Amino acid sequence: MRYEDFYQRSVDEPEAFWAEQAERIHWQTPPRQILDTSRLPFRRWFVGGTTNLCYNAIDRHLEERGGQLALVAISTETNITRELTYRDLYREVNTFAAVLASLGVGKGDRVVIYMPNIAEAVFAMLACARIGAIHSVVFGGFASHNLALRIDDARPALLIAADAGMRGGKVIPYKPLVDAALEEATHKPPHVLIVDRGLDPQMTRVADRDLDYASLRASYEGAEVPVAWLESNEPSYLLYTSGTTGKPKGIQRDVGGYAVAMALSIRTVFDIAPGQVMFSTSDVGWAVGHSYNVYGPLIGGATSLLYEGLPTHPDPGIWWQLCERYGVRTMFSSPTGIRVLKKQDAGWLKKYDLSALKWLFLAGEPLDEPTAHWITEGLGVPVIDNYWQTETGWPAITLMPGLDLKPVKFGSPGLPSPGYRMKVIDEGTGEELPPQQKGVLVFVPPLPPGCLTTVWGDDERYVNSYFSHFNELLYSSLDWAIRDENGYTTILGRTDDVINVAGHRLGTREIEESVSTHPACAEAAVVGVQDELKGQVPVVFATLKQGVSEPSAEVARGMQQRVVSQLGGVAKPARVYVVNALPKTRSGKLLRRSLQALVQHTDPGDLSTLDDPNALEEVRRALERGS
Ligand code: ATP
Numbered sequence: 212m213r214y215e216d217f218y219q220r221s222v223d224e225p226e227a228f229w230a231e232q233a234e235r236i237h238w239q240t241p242p243r244q245i246l247d248t249s250r251l252p253f254r255r256w257f258v259g260g261t262t263n264l265c266y267n268a269i270d271r272h273l274e275e276r277g278g279q280l281a282l283v284a285i286s287t288e289t290n291i292t293r294e295l296t297y298r299d300l301y302r303e304v305n306t307f308a309a310v311l312a313s314l315g316v317g318k319g320d321r322v323v324i325y326m327p328n329i330a331e332a333v334f335a336m337l338a339c340a341r342i343g344a345i346h347s348v349v350f351g352g353f354a355s356h357n358l359a360l361r362i363d364d365a366r367p368a369l370l371i372a373a374d375a376g377m378r379g380g381k382v383i384p385y386k387p388l389v390d391a392a393l394e395e396a397t398h399k400p401p402h403v404l405i406v407d408r409g410l411d412p413q414m415t416r417v418a419d420r421d422l423d424y425a426s427l428r429a430s431y432e433g434a435e436v437p438v439a440w441l442e443s444n445e446p447s448y449l450l451y452t453s454g455t456t457g458k459p460k461g462i463q464r465d466v467g468g469y470a471v472a473m474a475l476s477i478r479t480v481f482d483i484a485p486g487q488v489m490f491s492t493s494d495v496g497w498a499v500g501h502s503y504n505v506y507g508p509l510i511g512g513a514t515s516l517l518y519e520g521l522p523t524h525p526d527p528g529i530w531w532q533l534c535e536r537y538g539v540r541t542m543f544s545s546p547t548g549i550r551v552l553k554k555q556d557a558g559w560l561k562k563y564d565l566s567a568l569k570w571l572f573l574a575g576e577p578l579d580e581p582t583a584h585w586i587t588e589g590l591g592v593p594v595i596d597n598y599w600q601t602e603t604g605w606p607a608i609t610l611m612p613g614l615d616l617k618p619v620k621f622g623s624p625g626l627p628s629p630g631y632r633m634k635v636i637d638e639g640t641g642e643e644l645p646p647q648q649k650g651v652l653v654f655v656p657p658l659p660p661g662c663l664t665t666v667w668g669d670d671e672r673y674v675n676s677y678f679s680h681f682n683e684l685l686y687s688s689l690d691w692a693i694r695d696e697n698g699y700t701t702i703l704g705r706t707d708d709v710i711n712v713a714g715h716r717l718g719t720r721e722i723e724e725s726v727s728t729h730p731a732c733a734e735a736a737v738v739g740v741q742d743e744l745k746g747q748v749p750v751v752f753a754t755l756k757q758g759v760s761e762p763s764a765e766v767a768r769g770m771q772q773r774v775v776s777q778l779g780g781v782a783k784p785a786r787v788y789v790v791n792a793l794p795k796t797r798s799g800k801l802l803r804r805s806l807q808a809l810v811q812h813t814d815p816g817d818l819s820t821l822d823d824p825n826a827l828e829e830v831r832r833a834l835e836r837g838s
Pocket residue numbers: 452453454455456457458459460573574575576577578596597598599600601602624688690702704705798800
């Protein structure tokens with residue numbers, strides 16, 4: 212089917228369109244009403260229908276594909292690979308669900324899951340879904356304070372944690388962080404269920420509170436737990452945003468709309484049919500992990516690869532080696548991940564047989580053109596940039612190779628997904644802008660199925676955070692964008708980060724993109740810094756590829772020249788600092804506000820989601836050195 216027709220129908224006749232899409236999943240009771248918009252900006256999809264995410268992800272496939280691989284959990288940290296068929300997964304998830312039920316966890320209870328990228332994290336999520344408990348996965352790399360904040364917000368009936376994670380061969384004990392988080396948090400769940408991987412022999416237990424999963428598993432092995440049929444709009448899970456702009460928001464997802472969005476997107480966006488293999492390098496703690504390591508591929512009857520480890524260990528070819536071994540058709544990663552590889556020899560991209568690999572999807576941050584070209588040419592596989600947010604749960608702007616692939620336009624994630632009505636508007640007047648003019652990206656409500664239904668426990672914050680920026684009722688997460696005549700949208704960065712040089716507004720993306728065309732550049736971050744004359748001037752921080760011998764001052768000059776020749780003198784960086792690392796959030800996003808604060812000596816705001824504090828130290832030293 213033509214993309215244009217598919218998309219047009221989704222926005223012109225949303226009820227008819229989504230009623231058809233709803234047939235992709237199992238409904239225990241069919242919906243009474245497809246869409247209820249009586250209380251915008253809230254909306255309800257598939258009202259009165261009952262279904263269950265776990266049933267759609269596992270039970271429904273047992274007859275036809277019980278013996279097919281459902282989940283392959285690979286760890287290059289422990290060197291353990293676990294291959295589970297749909298039947299195996301059914302067994303593990305039922306056992307886990309029985310354990311949860313034995314601890315008194317039931318429908319509507321929240322369960323916080325704090326685990327690394329291991330199979331048990333997936334079992335725990337699906338077990339919650341099975342019994343109607345609301346999971347909230349907290350990325351295992353977060354420190355105790357972040358965990359405590361999320362515990363206090365979600366108020367879980369149970370906390371599930373692993374003894375430890377591993378990164379780059381080093382054991383990272385989780386349990387002390389759990390203990391510290393529960394010290395700090397006001398809300399204290401009665402139990403902590405520990406999946407002991409045997410990585411931390413020093414681990415201590417709090418009597419009565421801490422329970423060992425392995426022994427409970429032994430008691431309930433083989434148990435079968437009935438599915439809780441939930442009304443489509445009941446909450447399925449909570450997931451906190453990355454916190455790039457400030458305090459994370461507890462994104463609440465529904466059941467039916469999300470299941471339909473997963474079934475639709477895995478097939479038409481990611482081009483994965485039942486029996487095919489998808490490899491997403493995300494952590495289950497992120498939105499991509501929820502949607503395309505767990506729910507999307509499993510609802511779609513596919514095989515999902517889950518990976519614990521670095522992209523460069525044991526060597527920078529590991530991802531492609533896994534693609535060859537499992538016959539991966541669609542791979543999903545992030546620009547950050549690819550930029551890590553870009554520092555290495557491109558020969559690693561050519562070492563394995565990638566004949567099964569059809570697509571590489573990348574999301575999470577702007578995909579700069581030099582990186583897009585490097586990886587596209589290196590792999591010989593089309594690269595599809597896709598734009599979304601924790602809030603949307605699935606790509607909002609993408610190309611849809613599973614339906615009808617439109618031409619890839621480097622620098623742009625492409626066209627709106629079904630159900631998303633978008634505009635680029637002027638920030639001041641709220642008027643829709645013609646093509647080629649920069650403005651704020653907004654979605655016209657109602658949001659399609661799969662998107663957040665509210666902010667957990669805080670409807671007001673939902674309205675204020677997303678729908679109160681303009682006079683009209685429009686959704687925006689405040690990304691700055693530009694559209695071309697064919698509807699291809701390019702994201703230029705966040706409106707907070709826009710640099711205003713003498714009245715010219717520049718997206719951070721534009722300058723970063725230009726700096727990245729310098730052959731020595733691995734990654735660049737640009738921030739606007741106050742300037743008496745011009746209002747603001749751009750300042751660049753850049754990391755270099757391995758083996759660059761050119762002196763930094765030379766490279767910096769070259770980068771400045773590129774910006775001037777590509778974007779004009781107005782965009783000329785006032786300074787270029789060459790550094791070894793850039794500050795990023797735990798999810799791999801550049802934390803530009805921290806750079807800006809360092810340069811301007813202002814308050815950086817909440818830095819709790821910062822990945823590596825050394826990166827900031829490094830920047831501080833570069834500022835002191837002045838180069
Ligand atoms: P917070 O909302 O807490 O500040 P966050 O916005 O970083 O954190 P996420 O939901 O993880 O949290 O990230 C979504 C944002 O990531 C988008 O709003 C956009 O700024 C950026 N983004 C995602 N994909 C792309 C892409 N393909 N191109 C450009 N930017 C992207």
